[in-house]
Structure formats: structure tokens, C-alpha cells
Amino acid sequence: MKTSLDCIPCFVRQALDAARHLSADMTFHERLLRDVLRWTSEMDLNHSPPVLGQRIHRHLRELTGNDDPYRQAKEDQNRMALELLPELEAMVASAADPLETAIRLAMAGNVIDLGAKSAVTPSQVRQSVQQALSEPFAGEAAALRQALSTAQSILYLADNAGEIVFDRLLIEQLSPPRVTLAVRGAPIINDATLADARATGLDALVAVIDNGSDAPGTVLEDCNEAFRRYYHEANLIIAKGQGNFETLSDAPDNIFFLFQAKCPVIAAHVGQPVGTHIMTRSTGPSGHNKETPHADD
Amino acid sequence: MKTSLDCIPCFVRQALDAARHLSADMTFHERLLRDVLRWTSEMDLNHSPPVLGQRIHRHLRELTGNDDPYRQAKEDQNRMALELLPELEAMVASAADPLETAIRLAMAGNVIDLGAKSAVTPSQVRQSVQQALSEPFAGEAAALRQALSTAQSILYLADNAGEIVFDRLLIEQLSPPRVTLAVRGAPIINDATLADARATGLDALVAVIDNGSDAPGTVLEDCNEAFRRYYHEANLIIAKGQGNFETLSDAPDNIFFLFQAKCPVIAAHVGQPVGTHIMTRSTGPSGHNKETPHADD
Numbered sequence: 001m002k003t004s005l006d007c008i009p010c011f012v013r014q015a016l017d018a019a020r021h022l023s024a025d026m027t028f029h030e031r032l033l034r035d036v037l038r039w040t041s042e043m044d045l046n047h048s049p050p051v052l053g054q055r056i057h058r059h060l061r062e063l064t065g066n067d068d069p070y071r072q073a074k075e076d077q078n079r080m081a082l083e084l085l086p087e088l089e090a091m092v093a094s095a096a097d098p099l100e101t102a103i104r105l106a107m108a109g110n111v112i113d114l115g116a117k118s119a120v121t122p123s124q125v126r127q128s129v130q131q132a133l134s135e136p137f138a139g140e141a142a143a144l145r146q147a148l149s150t151a152q153s154i155l156y157l158a159d160n161a162g163e164i165v166f167d168r169l170l171i172e173q174l175s176p177p178r179v180t181l182a183v184r185g186a187p188i189i190n191d192a193t194l195a196d197a198r199a200t201g202l203d204a205l206v207a208v209i210d211n212g213s214d215a216p217g218t219v220l221e222d223c224n225e226a227f228r229r230y231y232h233e234a235n236l237i238i239a240k241g242q243g244n245f246e247t248l249s250d251a252p253d254n255i256f257f258l259f260q261a262k263c264p265v266i267a268a269h270v271g272q273p274v275g276t277h278i279m280t281r282s283t284g285p286s287g288h289n290k291e292t293p294h295a296d297d
Numbered sequence: 298m299k300t301s302l303d304c305i306p307c308f309v310r311q312a313l314d315a316a317r318h319l320s321a322d323m324t325f326h327e328r329l330l331r332d333v334l335r336w337t338s339e340m341d342l343n344h345s346p347p348v349l350g351q352r353i354h355r356h357l358r359e360l361t362g363n364d365d366p367y368r369q370a371k372e373d374q375n376r377m378a379l380e381l382l383p384e385l386e387a388m389v390a391s392a393a394d395p396l397e398t399a400i401r402l403a404m405a406g407n408v409i410d411l412g413a414k415s416a417v418t419p420s421q422v423r424q425s426v427q428q429a430l431s432e433p434f435a436g437e438a439a440a441l442r443q444a445l446s447t448a449q450s451i452l453y454l455a456d457n458a459g460e461i462v463f464d465r466l467l468i469e470q471l472s473p474p475r476v477t478l479a480v481r482g483a484p485i486i487n488d489a490t491l492a493d494a495r496a497t498g499l500d501a502l503v504a505v506i507d508n509g510s511d512a513p514g515t516v517l518e519d520c521n522e523a524f525r526r527y528y529h530e531a532n533l534i535i536a537k538g539q540g541n542f543e544t545l546s547d548a549p550d551n552i553f554f555l556f557q558a559k560c561p562v563i564a565a566h567v568g569q570p571v572g573t574h575i576m577t578r579s580t581g582p583s584g585h586n587k588e589t590p591h592a593d594d
């Protein structure tokens with residue numbers, strides 16, 4: 001997906017947010033913002049939004065020498081989500097359809113996104129949970145169940161810190177031994193890295209790899225070889241968040257995307273109102289020869 | 298009020314909106330946006346947001362030669378509001394307190410603002426009316442009633458097209474012969490000009506002047522001498538909209554501001570949530586010797 005002109009004001013806002021995470025000095029915020037405006041005026045919009053976000057945030061980190069401005073925010077988000085975990089686990093345990101509830105909760109957790117918004121409060125997270133549990137469950141649910149019934153290997157692409165605690169609920173429903181969880185290779189906004197997978201205990205449940213990239217999405221040519229091998233060999237990929245959708249939605253692979261549509265550009269792309277939880281598939285021809293045969297084939 | 302760094306992403310979004318009002322050519326939108334980004338990177342933030350908005354929109358008009366990109370939008374908004382007028386008039390006529398209802402409706406009309414948002418739908422306008430009619434009526438209502446009871450001359454500073462139809466309801470409650478309505482001196486975003494006052498019949502109800510300026514607010518040093526005379530001689534000024542608040546909130550004059558707080562910067566400034574309808578006064582010492590004596594003095 002190319003970058004829309006509507007993404008530009010959002011990049012500028014993101015840069016200002018990042019500046020505030022980096023320092024309390026308002027002169028510094030202004031200098032950084034002016035620099036990003038100049039820089040943004042020359043961006044190549046043929047790239048996807050995560051590629052441009054990656055460049056902007058790299059540039060901010062170079063300017064400041066701080067390689068993880070959202071560290072504190074991510075720790076707070078992991079803690080907030082872990083506090084909710086027992087309640088969320090009880091919802092899945094008591095559900096008539098635990099898989100469906102876990103999918104809904106995984107989508108709900110995608111609200112914890114500091115790329116699309118400047119802050120996320122516990123009450124917004126609770127509201128997202130309530131909304132995800134009560135929204136019509138359309139999308140590709142039957143196709144996902146079918147794919148899950150036969151997949152021998154599943155690659156789960158995480159999105160944000162905090163959110164990965166919600167992902168835990170879904171991964172538990174997927175028979176964890178066949179699942180590999182992939183996180184970003186380096187800090188970018190509040191996206192989950194190995195540190196977050198460890199802080200939330202995901203590494204004790206499932207194999208965790210990092211993709212080697214600091215893009216807030218999955219830019220395959222920027223990922224390490226190990227990740228690319230998992231990506232190409234997996235029978236099924238579950239990808240969380242707008243960034244993974246923006247970078248992989250056209251991919252010719254068997255990918256199911258779960259996210260909340262948080263901006264007008266993405267909402268228009270999927271034909272749903274802003275705020276809707278979305279389950280959709282990549283538009284490319286799926287699976288090739290790596291897809292396992294259906295049970296009824 | 299100085300410009301906040303948080304205003305910058307909003308200026309960028311505004312410029313993109315304006316580009317789309319100017320042309321359907323996406324290459325043109327991109328060129329304009331890149332130009333505005335470069336240009337914004339060098340702005341002097343000591344000015345108020347309307348001064349910077351004025352400069353950005355002047356620059357866009359210079360680049361394109363189109364001096365009124367929002368003409369069609371303003372005509373549509375005037376028409377939409379005129380269609381609502383009989384219903385709104387009935388609300389005032391049947392109200393226990395017609396002045397209060399007219400003030401509430403005048404605040405509700407301020408939702409028709411293409412500076413703060415990219416578009417305004419009739420359903421948003423109806424929602425704003427319902428909200429304004431049911432919100433707690435706090436602010437400076439008693440002080441405004443007191444000021445109205447003695448003022449011999451009232452200057453009413455309009456804000457947007459469409460919105461001025463709502464202003465009509467309040468002006469009718471103010472004894473129109475003592476009221477002068479001031480509009481912008483030249484097109485800027487969807488702010489009301491003489492053309493809009495005429496199109497909505499306000500000129501038949503009340504004396505209308507233009508302030509000689511193309512700022513989306515009231516920048517006194519940029520206004521013409523006739524306007525400044527009205528401004529300084531009025532016993533009472535009613536100023537609609539965020540732009541007039543941003544430019545006059547610190548003025549040492551007897552000004553009552555009525556608007557909807559549409560952005561986080563203004564909402565934080567007045568200490569209310571985004572979306573709240575606000576009635577507040579200028580912070581300077583009010584009135585000087587031009588204020589008429591109170592009835593009980």
C-alpha cells in the first residue's frame with residue numbers, strides 16, 4: 001500500500017509525539033518538528049506508510065541518540081495489559097466459543113497503538129474490549145478456522161507492546177507448539193520487541209523470533225533471513241495491526257490480518273468506519289505449494 | 298494566543314483540504330502539500346494560529362490564483378443552515394428562555410468549521426444542536442445578560458458561513474438596531490464574508506460591515522479603520538468561533554466568546570473536553586470608559 005497524502009499530517013503528529021517522549025525541552029520539540037517538516041517535504045510517497053514512518057523515526061533517533069524513546073510507554077502498556085489478563089482469560093474460559101472470543105480480544109488489544117494516537121488510556125482499552133466482544137463477527141472467520149484446522153506451522157506477527165498480552169490469549173487457542181511469534185527487530189514507536197515478549201512472559205509460551213527490522217510493519221526486504229524463512233515456510237500467517245496490513249495486504253501469501261481500523265485512510269481501504277475491528281485476508285493468491293492440504297481434499 | 302506545536306499537523310491537514318477544494322488533480326495536491334511542509338518548517342510560532350493560517354492560505358491562493366477555494370462549500374453550508382432555520386426559529390419561539398436558547402443555538406452553529414475539520418455533515422450539525430441544547434449552561438451567562446441589559450452598541454463578530462444563519466437567531470434576541478455584524482474582509486477557509494451575509498439575508502436584519510482582513514480570526518492590526526472604530530466604540534462584543542478566541546482572548550475589551558472547542562489545544566486552554574460548547578470572556582480588564590454604566594450604578 002502506497003502512502004496517502006492524508007498520512008502526512010499524521011506523520012507530523014507522530015514526530016511531535018516522539019519528540020515529547022524523547023525530552024521535556026520545548027525548544028527541542030520545535031527544532032525536531034521543523035526538521036521533520038523539511039524532511040517530510042521531500043519524502044518518496046511510493047513507499048508504504050510504515051517505510052516512511054521507519055525513516056522518520058530513524059532520523060529522530062539519529063538526531064537525539066536515544067534509540068528507544070517509547071521504552072517507558074511500552075513498559076506501562078505491558079503492565080496495564082497484564083493487570084487485565086486474568087479478567088480476559090476468564091472471558092475466554094467461560095466463552096461458548098473460546099477461539100472466537102480470543103480472536104475478538106486479540107483485535108481489541110490493537111487499540112494500544114501510539115502510531116495512530118498520542119496516548120491510550122485503560123478506559124479506551126476496556127471500551128475496545130467491550131466493542132470487539134459485541135461487534136458483528138464477520139470477515140474471514142470461517143476461512144481462518146479452516147486454515148487453522150490444517151496448518152502445521154503458524155507465524156504470528158505481533159504489533160504493539162501491551163497488545164501482545166492480548167495476543168497471548170489467541171496463541172493459547174492455536175496449539176502453541178506449531179506457532180512462532182515474530183516481533184520487531186529494534187524499537188520503533190511502541191511496537192513490541194523481544195524485550196516486550198519477555199516482559200510479558202510470551203517467550204515461555206511460544207517460540208519468539210525478531211524480524212531484524214525497525215519498520216512499524218513487515219517490510220520483507222528489510223527483515224533478516226531467519227524471519228524470511230519462517231515467513232515463507234509458514235502454512236498460515238496471522239498479522240496484527242495496521243502496519244502489518246499496510247505492508248503485507250497485497251502479498252501473495254496466506255495471511256489473515258486482525259486489527260482495529262484507526263485512521264480514515266485504512267478505514268476507507270477496508271470499507272468500514274474508523275474504529276471498527278477488522279479481520280481480512282491478503283489479496284494475493286494464497287498459499288502456493290506451501291499450504292497444507294485441506295482435511296477434506 | 299501563540300501557536301502551539303500541536304497546531305502544525307492541523308495546518309498541514311488544512312492545507313491538504315484546501316488543495317482538494319482548489320483542484321481534483323492529485324499531482325497538484327502533492328506539490329502543494331510539499332510546498333506547505335517546507336514553508337511551515339520556517340514559520341514564526343509567536344503569532345496566533347489564525348495569523349499563521351492566514352499566511353498559509355494566502356500562499357495557497359497565490360500559488361493557484363484561486364481566491365476563494367471554499368466558495369462552493371460555503372454556499373452549501375448556507376443552504377443547509379437555511380433549511381434548518383424554520384426548525385431552529387420554532388425552538389427559540391417555544392423556549393421558556395428564548396435568549397438562552399438562541400445563545401445555545403449560536404454556539405451549536407459553530408460546528409460548521411472547515412478549519413478544524415475536513416467536512417461537516419447535516420447530521421453533525423443536528424447533533425451539535427442537540428448537544429448545545431442539553432449541555433449545562435455555565436460560562437458567563439449572567440454577566441452576558443447584565444452586559445446586554447445596558448449596552449447601547451453591540452459588535453457581533455461572525456465566524457463561518459452556515460453558522461451565521463444560527464447567529465441570526467441570537468441577533469434577533471439582541472434588539473438588532475444596536476447590533477453591527479462584522480464578517481471577514483476576504484475569503485479564508487469557510488469563514489463568512491459579505492457574500493454570505495447577503496446570501497443568508499442577514500444584511501436585511503442588521504448592519505453588516507467587513508473587517509478588511511483575510512485572517513480566520515480578528516487580527517486588529519490587519520483590520521480596516523472602519524472596523525477598528527466599531528470595535529473600540531462598541532459597549533459589548535460577541536465573538537464567535539475559535540479563531541476569534543485565539544486572536545482576542547487576551548484583549549482588554551468587553552468580549553464574550555461563544556464557540557465549540559474543536560481541538561485539544563483550545564480545549565486544554567479553556568479546561569473543557571474537546572467538543573464542549575464554550576461561553577467565556579476576554580481575560581483583559583473589561584470595558585474601560587466605553588462601557589455603559591450598569592443600571593444599578
